[in-house]
Amino acid sequence: MSIFAKGYQARKIRRRYLERTLGSIASVLIIFWLTINFIKSPSQFFQASIIGLSNGVLYALIALGYTLVYGIIELINFAHGDLFMLGAVFSANFIAIWFGKSSSSPGAWLVFFGCLICVMSVSAGVNVGIERFAYRKLRRAPKLAPLITAVGVSFVLQFIGLRWNGSGPKTWNSVLPPGQFEISGVTIAYTTLYAIAITLPLLILMTWIVTRTRQGKAMRATAQDQDAARLMGINVDRTISFTFALGGALAGAAGLIFQQTRGLTSYNLGYQLGLIAFTSAVMGGIGSLQGAVLGALLIGLIQGLNDGLPIGLGQQWSQTVVFSILILLMAFRPTGLLGKPVTEKV
Amino acid sequence: MTAMLEVKDLQVAYGAILAVKNVSLTVNQGEIVTLIGSNGAGKSTTLRTISGLLKPKAGTITFLGERIDGKEGHLIVQKGLCQSPEGRRIFPRMSVRENLELGAFLRNDKTVIAEDFEKVLELFPRLRERIEQKAGTMSGGEQQMLAVGRAMMGAPKLLLLDEPSMGLAPVLVDMIFETIVKIREQGITILLIEQNASAALDVADRAYVLESGTIKMSGKASDLAKDEAVTKAYLGG
Numbered sequence: 332m333s334i335f336a337k338g339y340q341a342r343k344i345r346r347r348y349l350e351r352t353l354g355s356i357a358s359v360l361i362i363f364w365l366t367i368n369f370i371k372s373p374s375q376f377f378q379a380s381i382i383g384l385s386n387g388v389l390y391a392l393i394a395l396g397y398t399l400v401y402g403i404i405e406l407i408n409f410a411h412g413d414l415f416m417l418g419a420v421f422s423a424n425f426i427a428i429w430f431g432k433s434s435s436s437p438g439a440w441l442v443f444f445g446c447l448i449c450v451m452s453v454s455a456g457v458n459v460g461i462e463r464f465a466y467r468k469l470r471r472a473p474k475l476a477p478l479i480t481a482v483g484v485s486f487v488l489q490f491i492g493l494r495w496n497g498s499g500p501k502t503w504n505s506v507l508p509p510g511q512f513e514i515s516g517v518t519i520a521y522t523t524l525y526a527i528a529i530t531l532p533l534l535i536l537m538t539w540i541v542t543r544t545r546q547g548k549a550m551r552a553t554a555q556d557q558d559a560a561r562l563m564g565i566n567v568d569r570t571i572s573f574t575f576a577l578g579g580a581l582a583g584a585a586g587l588i589f590q591q592t593r594g595l596t597s598y599n600l601g602y603q604l605g606l607i608a609f610t611s612a613v614m615g616g617i618g619s620l621q622g623a624v625l626g627a628l629l630i631g632l633i634q635g636l637n638d639g640l641p642i643g644l645g646q647q648w649s650q651t652v653v654f655s656i657l658i659l660l661m662a663f664r665p666t667g668l669l670g671k672p673v674t675e676k677v
Numbered sequence: 678m679t680a681m682l683e684v685k686d687l688q689v690a691y692g693a694i695l696a697v698k699n700v701s702l703t704v705n706q707g708e709i710v711t712l713i714g715s716n717g718a719g720k721s722t723t724l725r726t727i728s729g730l731l732k733p734k735a736g737t738i739t740f741l742g743e744r745i746d747g748k749e750g751h752l753i754v755q756k757g758l759c760q761s762p763e764g765r766r767i768f769p770r771m772s773v774r775e776n777l778e779l780g781a782f783l784r785n786d787k788t789v790i791a792e793d794f795e796k797v798l799e800l801f802p803r804l805r806e807r808i809e810q811k812a813g814t815m816s817g818g819e820q821q822m823l824a825v826g827r828a829m830m831g832a833p834k835l836l837l838l839d840e841p842s843m844g845l846a847p848v849l850v851d852m853i854f855e856t857i858v859k860i861r862e863q864g865i866t867i868l869l870i871e872q873n874a875s876a877a878l879d880v881a882d883r884a885y886v887l888e889s890g891t892i893k894m895s896g897k898a899s900d901l902a903k904d905e906a907v908t909k910a911y912l913g914g
C-alpha cells in the first residue's frame with residue numbers, strides 16, 4: 332500500500348469519527364430540547380406533534396409524486412408542485428363555485444367526496460398528458476433537456492393558476508364539520524385530524540398498488556431497467572404513464588386537503604409546498620417511497636415542534652431549521668435517509 | 678422443417694452509424710442456431726432488434742409467419758419470443774423469486790407457471806438456494822443462471838441467448854452449455870450468440886458468422902467448426 336493510500340485511509344477514518352461525534356452531539360441536543368419542552372408542557376408538545384404530523388402527511392402526498400417519477404425516469408419533475416396548486420384551485424372552484432357549498436352539511440360532504448374523486452382523476456389525467464407531450468420525446472435525451480422542459484411546464488401551470496385564481500391569495504370556507512377538542516388545556520382543531528384521516532388510507536392504497544399489484548411490479552421493474560422490463564413483456568410507456576397518473580392523483584388529493592383544511596389558494600402554492608415536499612423526498616432518499624413518507628413526516632414534525640413548542644425558535648425560523656437539517660443530513664448521508672443503492676456485482 | 682424465425686436483409690443504425698448492414702438468417706423449429714462473430718460485429722444489435730428494443734432501418738423479421746419488425750417489445754414477448762440479454766440485466770433490487778415471476782409477467786395460467794417455476798429451479802438448483810436473495814448481490818454466474826431462467830419463465834417458443842457464458846469460470850461455462858442442450862430437449866428452439874465459438878459450434882446445429890455487420894458465412898455447425906477461415910478467426914487455430 333502506498334503512503335498516499337495510507338494517508339487517505341487515515342483521513343477517511345478520522346472523517347468518519349468526526350461525523351459520528353457530530354451526529355451524536357446533534358442527537359443529544361435535540362433529545363435534550365425535546366425532553367425539556369415535554370416536561371415543561373406535555374399538552375403543548377402533543378399539540379405541536381399532531382399539527383406537525385398533519386402537515387407531514389400532506390407533504391408526503393406531494394413528495395410521493397416527486398419520488399415516483401424520479402424513481403422511474405430519473406427526472407425531477409419541477410411541475411409537480413404546480414399540479415398540486417392547480418388541484419387546490421380546482422377544488423375551491425368545484426366546491427364553492429360550481430356546487431356553491433361554503434359550510435358544513437351532509438350535502439357538502441358529498442360534494443367533498445365527489446371533489447376528491449374528480450380532482451384525483453383530473454390531476455392524474457393532466458400529469459399523464461404532461462408526460463406524454465412534454466417528457467416522452469426527451470426520454471433518451473441528455474438529462475438536462477427534460478429538466479428544463481419541466482421548469483417550463485411548471486411556469487405554464489403557474490400561469491394557468493394565475494389566470495384562474497388571480498394574483499393574490501384567496502380564502503375559502505371549509506365544508507368539513509368544524510370544531511375542536513381539548514386535552515389538558517390545549518385545543519386541537521378537527522381539520523388537523525381530517526388531513527391525517529384522509530391521507531392515511533391514500534398512502535396505504537398507494538403502497539398496496541406499488542408492492543402488491545401487477546402494475547406495481549411493472550413499475551418497479553421499469554424503474555430498475557427499462558430494456559429488461561420490455562423483455563419481460565412489460566409495456567414500458569404505459570407503465571410510465573401509470574406512474575404519472577398515480578403521482579398526479581396524489582397531488583390532486585393533496586390540493587383538495589390543503590384547500591379545505593387551510594382554506595387558502597394561491598397561484599404560487601406549488602412553489603412553497605412543492606419545495607418542502609421535494610426536500611422531503613430528497614431527505615428520505617429520492618426514489619424511495621418509504622423515504623419520501625419518512626422525510627415528509629420528519630419535516631412536518633420538525634416544523635410543528637419548532638413552531639409550536641414553548642422553547643423553540645418560532646415560526647419565522649421554520650424554513651431555516653428545515654433546510655439546515657437537510658444540508659447537514661446531505662453532507663453526512665448524500666443518498667438520504669433510506670436511499671441506499673444496492674451494490675451490483677459484475 | 679418450417680422456419681420459425683426469418684430475418685431478411687436487416688439493417689440497424691445507431692444514429693448515423695450502421696451497426697448491422699446486411700443480416701439474413703433463419704431459425705427452424707427445434708434447432709439450436711448460433712451467431713458467432715468478434716466483439717462489435719453487431720450480434721447484440723441483431724438480437725435487440727429481433728426483440729423489438731431497436732427498430733430496423735431496413736429489412737424484415739418474421740416470427741411464426743407474422744411480421745414483427747418495428748413492433749413494440751412487449752407484443753413480441755407475447756408471441757413466445759424471449760431473450761436473455763447481454764450483461765444479464767437482472768433486476769438487482771428484487772429477489773430471485775420476483776425476477777423469475779417477472780419473467781412470466783404476461784402469463785396468467787397460474788398452475789402452468791408454477792410448473793415452469795419448478796422446471797427452472799430443477800435446471801438451476803443454485804437458484805433454489807438463493808430464492809429470496811436480492812439478485813444484485815449474487816455472483817456473476819448465479820445472475821447468468823437467473824437471466825436464462827427468467828427468460829424461460831416466459832414460456833418461450835424461441836429463446837434468444839446473448840453471450841450466456843460471458844465472464845464465467847470454465848466450470849460454469851460447461852454447465853451453461855449443458856443447460857442449453859437440456860433446454861432444447863424441452864422443445865424450445867434456441868438462437869445463441871457466443872464469443873466462445875468452439876463451445877457454441879459444439880452444441881449448435883447450424884451457425885452464422887457475422888463480421889462488421891454482415892453475414893459472411895453460414896452452414897452446418899460441424900462444417901464451420903472444420904472450416905479453415907473460421908478456425909483461424911474464431912477458434913484460435
Ligand SMILES: Nc1ncnc2c1ncn2[C@@H]1O[C@H](COP(=O)(O)OP(=O)(O)O)[C@@H](O)[C@H]1O
Nearest residue numbers: 691694696714715716717718719720721722723
Ligand atoms: N447504444 C449504442 N450506441 C451507438 N453505437 C452502438 C450502441 N450499441 C452498440 N453500438 C455499436 O454497434 C456496433 C455493434 O455492437 P454490438 O451489436 O453490441 O456488437 P456485438 O454484440 O457483436 O459485440 C459496435 O460498433 C458498437 O460500438
Ligand SMILES: [Mg+2]
Nearest residue numbers: 720721722763
Ligand atoms: Mg454483444
